[in-house]
Amino acid sequence: MRKTFVRTSNYERFSAGVAAVENRGAAEAGMMLVYGQPGYGKSEVLTNWAVDAEAVFLRANIDWTPRYFLVELAKALAVDPRGSSEQLFNRMLAVIATQQIPLVIDEAEATLKNHAAVLEKIRDFSDRTETMVVLVGMENIQTGIAKHPQISSRIAQVVEFTPASLEDVAMTCQQLSEVPIAPDLVAEIHRQSAGRMREVMNAIACVERVGLMNGLAEVDMAAVEGMSITHDWRARRPRVVSRKRAA
Structure with a gap:
């Protein structure tokens, strides 16, 4: 098989969503939600987009705590992961803000546990750097995020991945x-x-x-x-x- 990325209708809808977020009116509403059943190509589309956009792609772990997330993000950004959580956060904040690095969080349901403590930390990066954050999950992720208005109000676009035509x-x-x-x-x-x-x-x-x-x-x-x-x-x-x- 040829190693070619195919731009399906799901990709086209996702691209339109990205453009809408990039041209948003409210700077703090820089988050985008992508959801759909397994097998519809979410991970492949987001992985390819992350490479093109020079974004950081992380797959959330059910064991993530805010500190665990910060360390994983530091590794992806090649930032020194040592020091307190506050020091680590500020160190990465400077890198993300300066370079305007988008974040992609796959299997984002894992960020909702413990009153969405990890997702709140992700929101902090989005709010303070005005960079795009793409959350990727299953169908029920919308319900979970809706329970946290301070987060759901930051989501500028929602894209559903549907069966291929x-x-x-x-x-x-x-x-x-x-x-x-x-x-x-x-x-x-x-x-x-x-x-x-x-x-x-x-x-x-x-x-x-x-x-x-x-x-x-x-x-x-x-x-x-x-x-x-x-x-x-x-x-x-x-x-x-x-x-x-x-x-």
């Missing part, structure tokens, strides 16, 4: 697979994956392998008939390609 899947197949994938098989990948990009990627890898091994100019439904290209983790069984079922 057929057009998204077709574009992904075209850009990533080294062997062309026929429209009927693209539709089958979309159907089986239910728009979960994680499963789409796995299916493309499988289909591409069939095409390369057999020297095919294009892989269609007939070429993978009876084969498993995705896996139903809930039912704990592979999903088999069947032209009859697809019809």
